[in-house]
Amino acid sequence: MRAAIITIGDEILIGQILDTNSGYIAKALDKIGVQTVEMVSISDDKTHILNTFSKFQDQVDLVIVTGGLGPTKDDVTKKTFCDYFDDELVSDPKVLAHVEDLFEKFTGKRQPLLQTNIDQALVPSKATVLFNHFGTAPGLWMQKDNTVFMSLPGVPYEMKGLIDQEIIPKIAREYKRPYIVHKTILTYGMGESLLADKIAGWENNLPEFIKLAYLPSPGRVRLRLSARGMDKALIEKTIEQKVHDLTAIIGDIIVGFDDSETIEVMLGKQLTQKGKTIATAESCTGGKIAQVLTSVPGSSKYYKGSIVAYHKQIKTEMLGVRPETIAQHSVVSAQVAIEMAQNVKKILNTDYGIGVTGNAGPTTDDTPEEIGVVYIALATPHETVVERFNFGQPREKVIDRAVSKSFEMLQKEVLKLKD
Amino acid sequence: MRAAIITIGDEILIGQILDTNSGYIAKALDKIGVQTVEMVSISDDKTHILNTFSKFQDQVDLVIVTGGLGPTKDDVTKKTFCDYFDDELVSDPKVLAHVEDLFEKFTGKRQPLLQTNIDQALVPSKATVLFNHFGTAPGLWMQKDNTVFMSLPGVPYEMKGLIDQEIIPKIAREYKRPYIVHKTILTYGMGESLLADKIAGWENNLPEFIKLAYLPSPGRVRLRLSARGMDKALIEKTIEQKVHDLTAIIGDIIVGFDDSETIEVMLGKQLTQKGKTIATAESCTGGKIAQVLTSVPGSSKYYKGSIVAYHKQIKTEMLGVRPETIAQHSVVSAQVAIEMAQNVKKILNTDYGIGVTGNAGPTTDDTPEEIGVVYIALATPHETVVERFNFGQPREKVIDRAVSKSFEMLQKEVLKLKD
Incomplete structure (x- = not known):
């Protein structure tokens, strides 16, 4: 079962917008055993789109197209689908009613639609229409010979809704797929070359149906094993055995196996499970810690809130950092971070408090510390720990x-807490 | 002058890693008048890479390949270049010396290299070698007929170094290119459809060499004009005239022209210029308003801070929202938003205060309002305005x-303020 993903839009080809859709779709397909063999970004140009369709016809089973579905003239996808499938556009009453509902909900009153909005309900007559809960442009599903072509809007949350609620369940229902297992091994503290050298013998003995990839980042290397086949039991058993063998060789540098969960999601689960709460006091991170923590649904169970003390005066007035501490150590200091963490924990009455102060740059505050230096303090029920970091530049990297x-x-x- | 960008790596095709390299390269090419016609991501598979090379041969002038150059076995790019150019790998003494230097610097002592690192110095004998200051794998430049194929490492900062210091200057020196002008017009507060309707006449009169694209995001639409041609003066004059004409039609919703200027950057300039300050009180947005405002360097001049009142209790205790107000109107209400805005303005002693309360979903708070409903209040020196919105779902969209x-x-x- 093979797929290709096409992204349509000039804004991607001039580097104005980053294509995040293809990666999302590829990940969702991979989970149900569909292999993405190619991702392509091309312009809003009918000939180029048609040529790309022809190239993938017979080469893959599924072609998923995102973008080019909006109400304006630079969007050509629907017309190109009509050309390719020798079809014509007709108005879909269900989509039209949905467009009317969305506008009524948003503006608070029923009103005549513009022609461009009415046209959002136009779909190729032979298409299976996939309902878009989060926007006006519907998804399309059309088949030619053995290849299905799908069209999705380019707006990420609309695309995600259609992939999760319509496309993936439909593929899972209608197609027989191989079984895919990925296992990621997280290693810390050894370079890619040395690691490759150390596990060369193990790597050479991997069976044909298991592929190994090295994914290096600063300070760590992730090893990804990918196995594919129809025999689920065999695949799972072999992967397990291979990971076991690998652990015997480099067990000392392996720190984990799960690659899918972000740290904020894991933290959320652990805090919820252990019934603990957290509050944050942020300076140079400007609310980003709060924003990332609250991006997790259900975070109100363990996250009480933040005081974003961007101005020095707020640190003293709202957070109760002592003016003497700032005068003596400067606003970017271990002592200020500690008072921020302890005080926010006390004020918001939580189990943990995080306090962050630093120079994100590009200019510096009234402090002898250089740009890039950040102090992070964590107040726990028993103690307060503080660490100093120098994250260099740019600003964005310091904050992240x-x-x-x-x-x-x-x-x-x-992790130290008992259950 | 046309280019194609190829990214090699299975990790992209399973959605484990997002390809940010292609966008960076496309933007750099666009600036020197080279048009990227296609971006492709394919796997570490020799046949697939060779087929993709053949497809682009004669179709474009430049093919830029990233990825697949590391020291480990899953990297095949160099061998594929040899196949395509009927060439063989030879050791480059300059690259080898560089690899030795890098390891010495990193480990602090001169030592024998592993074979995998020695092999990093292998390059096709016919290639022009491009020096990689930030890593071991060099860049390659090879020509077949009228098409140049380049290979760059996939590690982003190594790729960026080669693009900025080697590739772009070399292309600019060796090729004659057309002139490209992009002009972005930022509009706020009008939907894409209505906007398209309003400027249809203007759009239909655009000359052949100017393309218009609509780039909608929540609450705003960017219009991008792209002109391309050899006559620099004509292009610049025409763009200027067209923007002037457009301003006559929709001047009231145009807020800026520089695409690098987001609304938070513009707000920052205006607030700084007028010497005004702002504070925020956030509930459902969870600190994102603070985070976006403070993503702007220099924001400490006008932004004092935020109280992220994620828990109901924080709203009353820290923000001084009256418990009776919550009891009577529920936590998601105009009255609560108003008190949040007014109180945070007072507590943080600023000119403006923003208060936001709502149901981001997917679950609802203790309120009769449905999921997606958000109240936003703005307290100014003279009055407090409040608006109710229903942003629907998902959570991410409501917050944004x-x-x-x-x-x-x-x-x-x-904008109402006098200078």
């Missing part, structure tokens, strides 16, 4: 690394 | 739209 470091510090503490 | 709506409300007020 401060957010993940604070989560790592919190997780270390949470 | 609430953030942009609050910025729109603030901008409307800020």
Whole structure:
């Protein structure tokens, strides 16, 4: 079962917008045993789209197209589908009613639609229409010989809704697929070359149906084993055995196996399970810790809130950081981070408090510390720990690394808790 | 001058890693007048890579390949280049010396290299070698007929170094290219359909060499004009005239022209210029308003901070929302939003205060309001305005739209100020 993903839009080809849709779709397909063999981004150009369709016809089973479905003139996907399938556009009454509902809900009153909105309900007459709960442009499903072509809107949350609620269940129902297992082994502290050298013998003995990939990032290498086949039991048993063998060789640098869960989701589960709560006091991260924590549905169970003390005065007035502490150590200091963590924990009455202060850059605050330096303090029921980091530049990287470091510090503490 | 970008790596095709390289390269090419006609991601499979090379041969002038150059076995790009160019690998002494230097620097001592690292210095004998300052794998430049094929490492900062320091200067030196102008017009507060309807006449009169694209995001639409041609003066003059004509039609919703300027950057400039300050009180947006405002360097001049009152109790205890207000109107109500905005403005002593309360979903709070409903209040020096929205679902969309709506409300007020 093979798929190709096509993204349509000039804005991607000039680098103005990053294509995040293809990766989302590929991941969802992979989970149900469909192999993505190619991802392509092309412009809103009918000939180019038609040529790309022809190239994939007979080469893959599924072609998923995103983008080019909006109400305006630069969107050509629906017309191109009509050309390719020798079809014509007709108005779909169910989609039209949905478009009317969405506009009524948004504006608070029933009103005549613009022609461009009425046209959103136009679909190729031979298409199976997939309902888009989150927007006006419907999904389309059309088959030619053995290849199905699907069209989805390019807006990420609309695309995601259609993939999760319509496309994936439909493929899972209608097609027999091989079984795919990925196992990721997270290693820390050894370079890619040395690691490859160390496990060369093990790697050479992997069976044909298991592929190994090295995914290096600063400080760590993830090893990904991918197995594919119809015999589920054999695949699972072989992967398990191979991971066992690998652990005997490099067990000392393996830190984990699950690649799919973000740290904020894991933290959420652990905090919920253990009935603990958290509050944050943020300076240089400007609310990003709060934003990432609250991006998890159900986070109100363990996350009480944040004081984003962007201005020095707020640190003293709202957070109760002592002016003497700032005067003596400067606003970017271990002492200020500690008082922020302890005080926010006390004020919001939680089990844990995180306090972050630093120089995100590009300019510096009234402090002797250089740009990129961040202090993170974590107040627990028993003690307060604080760490100093220098994340360098740019600003964005300083903020992101401060957010993940604070989560790592919190997780270390949470893992110590008994159930 | 046309280019294609190929990304090699299974990790992209299973959605484990997002391809950010292609967008970076496309943007750099676009700036020097090279048009990217297609981006492709394929697996580490020699046959598939060779087929893709053949497809682009004669179709484009430049083919830029990233990925598949590391020291481990899953990397096949160099061998495939040898196949395609009927060439063989030879050791490059300059690259080998560089690899030795890098390891010495990293480990602090000169030591024998592993075979996998020695092999990093192998390059096709006919290739022009491009020096990689930030890593061991060099860039390659090879020509067949009229098409140049380039290979770059997949690690983003190594790829960026080669693009900025080697590839772009070399293309700019060796090729004659057309002139490209993009102009982006930022509009706020009008939907894509209505906007398209309003400017249809203007759009139909655009000359052949100017393309228009609509780039909608929650609450706003960017219009992008792209012109391409050899006559620089004509292109620039025509774009200028067309923007002037457009301003006559929709001047009231145009908020800026620089695409690098987001609404938070514009707000920052306006608030700084007018010497005004702002504070926020967030519930369902969970700190995202703070995070977006503070993503702007220099935001500490006008942004004092936020109280992220994720838990009901924080709203009353820290923000001073009256318990009777919550009891009478529920936590998701105009009255609560108003008190949040007014109180945070007072507590943090600012000119403006924003208060946001709503049901982001997927589950609902203790309120009769449905999921997706958000109240946003803006307290100004003279009055407090409040608006009710229903952003539907999913959660991500509710949060993003609430953030942009609050910025729109603030901008409307800020624009009223006299200089």
